[in-house]
Amino acid sequence: MFQPSQSTGGPPPQGRAWIGGSSRTIRRVAASLLIGVTSIAGVAGCASAGPYNPSDLAPRQLSQVQQICRSVMGIPAGIGLSSDCVANLSSSALALSQGRAQGAALDEARHACLGKGLTAGDPKLAVCELSTVADRGAPAPDAAAARFDTAGLATPAGSYFNASFGEVRRREQMACARLGYDPINGGFAKCVASLDSALFASQHVMQ
Structure with a gap:
């Protein structure tokens, strides 16, 4: 009969270690996305900063x-x-x-x-x-x-x-x-x- 304390033969659950690793990964991905969004916003800001000048007048x-x-x-x-x-x-x-x-x-x-x-x-x-x-x-x-x-x-x-x-x-x-x-x-x-x-x-x- 199967007992709750008996092992099923698979690797033990990692619990907190798995959650901690996942959090670090999420933080890295979030940081990368934030940098990308900030860069795009900066480029857009520079592009729209100047006045409308279709003929490039002085x-x-x-x-x-x-x-x-x-x-x-x-x-x-x-x-x-x-x-x-x-x-x-x-x-x-x-x-x-x-x-x-x-x-x-x-x-x-x-x-x-x-x-x-x-x-x-x-x-x-x-x-x-x-x-x-x-x-x-x-x-x-x-x-x-x-x-x-x-x-x-x-x-x-x-x-x-x-x-x-x-x-x-x-x-x-x-x-x-x-x-x-x-x-x-x-x-x-x-x-x-x-x-x-x-x-x-x-x-x-x-x-």
Whole structure:
């Protein structure tokens, strides 16, 4: 007959030793998980620490673009429409810098081609200019040198949401002018149309 005190032939239960070992294992796993979560949180914190800057503008330029959206367009910070305004005007500012760099490169190419004896109005001059620019490679825009006009913008404009259609268009034109676009050039109309489309799309997102 089996007696409670008799051995079953298997290893004796370890009791506290097994529980203690398990606790150490759990503590090691928990510590590893905590370190991992902390690291991920730290990376996420670093990634979200900086302001929204889709075109990588210099800090001062980004601040000026934000001010234009707030004080010219009348769009308060902290809403999606503000982010879309900043993104669009930042892109237009970068395009203006690129256009100016391209224009400077063409001016240099024209000077070089005129030095070869070509004259204004000669189709060969235009070909020479483009070939010279291509040979030298695409010019790098000096975005850091771009200067925006934010003088007198200490007071925010009236709310964008209460402005009439005509007033909104006037503000869009002024925003592009503040970036440095000249109203007599085609790029100005493109800047205004792009901003208008971006703000319209931001308010009419497909559900």
